[in-house]
Amino acid sequence: MRYVIPAFAMVAQMASALPAQVISEGPDDVAVTIYRDPGREGGGGMDLDYLNGFALITETREIVLPAGAAEVRFEGVADGIVPVSAIVTGLPGGTVQRNRDARLLSPASLIDGSLGNRVTIRRADSETGAMREQDAIIRAGPDNGVIFETAEGIEAFQCSGLPETFAYDGRPAGVSARPTFSVRTISAEATRATVTLSYLSTGFDWTAHYVAELDEDGRRMDILAWMTLANSNGQSFADARLQAVAGTLNREAADDVADRYRNLSLRLNCWPRGSTRTGVRRRDLRSDPGPGIPIIVTAQRRSGAMMEMATSISVISTQEDLGDLKLYRFPERVTIAANAQKQVALLVRPDARFDRYYAGIAQFDADVPLQPLNLMFRARNVQRNGLGVALPSGAVSVFGATANRRMQLAESRLPDSAVGELVELAVAPSTQVMLSTVRGEDSGDANEWRLTVTNANSVRAEVEIDIGAQTVNLDIPGRARTVEREGRRYWLVRVPGEGERSLRLRVLP
Template sequence: MRAALAILPVILSAPALAQSVVVSSAPVSTSVTVYRDMGRGDGAMNPGWLNGYALISEKRRISLPAGESVVRFEGVADGMIAVSAVVSGLPGGVSEKNRDARLLTPASLLDGSLGNRVHIRRTNPATGKVSEGDAIIRSGSGGAVVLQTQEGVEALRCSGLPEALVYDAVPEGLSAKPTFSVHTNSPSATTAEVTLTYLATGFDWSAAYVATVAEDGKTLDLSAWLTVANGNGADYRGTQLLAVAGKPNQTSDFRALGAKPEALSLALQCWPMDGTSTYPAWGVQPSPAPAPPPMAAGMYDGSEEVIVTAMKRSESLQASPVAVTAQQEDLGDLKLYRVPVPVDVVPNGQKQVALIGKANVPFERLYTRTMNPWDSEDEGPLEVTLRMQNKVKEGLGVPLPAGGVVITQRQNDEDMLVGESRLDDKAVAERVELDVGESEQVRFEQKTLSVDESARRVRITLTNALPSQAKVELRVPRFSNYRLNASPKPVPDGADSIVSVVIPANGSKKIDLTFSAR
């Protein structure tokens, strides 16, 4: 019987010998081009839920035997979209592609060995001696593992002492890393440089801006960082990093196509052997857990790594002091940002590279309000808006990708935070506006003067408590069945009309608006 069992694996493996398996454990070089999550708009990225994607290109050096073989590309992205994969450079071409979706975990190792003989290493509760014996796995990883040993049938790890299973081999089909495989037929034995290109989910990128207002309140310095997030377990060391701005058309459900490999978890449960103090369900409440240490109580839990490329400090951004800055290129109607040096994009982490640096950009400070003419009474502070023109002669003149903006004010050579804002994609020559927040120094009051069949008359009172004048813009929605009359004269702006007025320092002004029926 033992002789027959020894010969059986040889017989079963004979057909497999006709087809060699070639393993490529890691790429020689990579290129990662990241596309943003279009559904996010100008909102912030969520590191735990990245809905962007990336085009990944990997160059690998592979030694191929003559004849048929299976080439396994290990370490591909978790969110790989297998149907998008293209393999070039194989002398015999590709006859079949497979995404190996089962990862090697304690649970999958256990399930793959169901019904097979393994070794169990355990501690004798009486003597403390560690011994090893044979066992057969009789159940899977769902809650409890049942073993059959020469002593009988029992559950794993229910003795309260250390127990471990030792496997002779890894079951077929399990991969320690996400793996993509292809079948090829090489005319001769050779070493080939192969390129694997594919789309993968679990990436995103955004711009992070800092706008520092000068002490005179007339200009600001605008800098931006390209922030790339990698939600995959794949590690891209020394990669060529690129990011695409714009809105390329996407009709496929990438998240469904790029489902991550199956990684079963192992959670063993046994009948409780402790006292009633361990299990609140038995009527005794446990003592409260101690408070976490200061580091654990903070927002950062160590689950992701953030790497920031170093930036030299200088008094003038105009002098381009940044050691590494992403270079802008045209990609059809899209914008491409290329990092000129190899960088590391780590698993489940973020990477930041300098993107923009502009100094002494002139801006206009406005106090704005979108009014509702049907409110009989209303009052409150006006919103502060910093307006710039994205033109070269105005100190900018560069495409501005969407992202968050931190706004600071320089005061006695210190930068003080005054607000945060969001910025949508802005092309060259477009108007750029940053919302800083509300000002209690510049306020408005709205009252309805009269209403009849022909017109509605509203009075707006604006007050300015600042020691300098304040320019106010009232945004009034336009209605097809009403005509707006006011002094100063309203100016059309999209679906609204703008009424502009300058309030003197420590002064006030009244504006009467009349909505006449057409």
């Protein structure tokens, strides 16, 4: 009698078989889109010790699938991968199961994965100094100290005072040499497939930094913006297609699905020979590796002064709308190195026109004979002023020239500025344009004050003095020019070169 096995039963048999392993060592092509830390205040810098932005990473990989069940291992993904966000497309049989390896290869994970198993210890002979090998069994470790047993007895690792290290026959199960994400699939036949892996990853951030060159008349600036991006993952992304997103994104992430790869710390506890109760010496291998435990530093964060204004920028980003956000796309491929920062040109705006003015706040509680006013620059973000593009938040370095020397005038902050909004830059307190606030005679319940602005420059100064909230009851002479803006009242005055202007007002109850 002949039996016919239904097709679905054959598939079930294939799925139950031990899957073949297909290892993809790295992507053939990768795109990285970096989102800023949504909790960072406008214009604030990155916290390099805790990058709270994230990235959308899309990798294209070509793999060879056998017929039947297979486990496809995507090696070299970002440390901060959020597994639940991962999407795999291009597998002929689809995805049956997804996994992320929990631990990375390290001295601690090797010992932890070898507990109770036989390893080889290499150590220097106490008499000859020659290296010798012998079998050992790891009995305890790594958190509370590493204990191993040989034919000579039970000892604590690296406590003999002589070099010694372990050698392992293989990598323990569940320990990966590189961050790895794996899926299981079933293919009806052997085939070559182009697979796309997309996922979110923590440990990224970016910020803008503007370098502004002020011209001689003090009203025009050449502006160059750099994007500084940071990657705190241990994985590099070579020749990546880079994009960055500006704007405030509503983000709610659960810690239990976005945790980093587990990396145990290895502690070595030793005691003097002949005693197991006193004199314990501890060493934390995260800061002091000791002999036999090599630590390789692949990259290092750096900081320093901003790069000089470039005389020619040939490659800059293009700006696109992404809903209410802004997307910056870079035409050249960029290598985003592990545990490092990189700067790329964001935008160039030569000959941007700004209004120059001085600003201050009048305080009606005590006499202030001399108060420096702040030199400010302001412009509407429109094309006729040489701007007309969305300006992401960041630091602003303002430079000017004096006696043929380039000098830094200010380090300011710029919040996100949309097209059409006012852009304001605070440069520095001025010693040439000053405000004095002097109390006059009181009449009844009203307090009289005299505001005087002096200008020691040879050119006219435009001045704006904040004289209080709109709710404050003031008696101001009709000839004084005032404006109301965002709940505040301002006195606007033009002060001639080497001259002064005054305003008498009364603060009413």
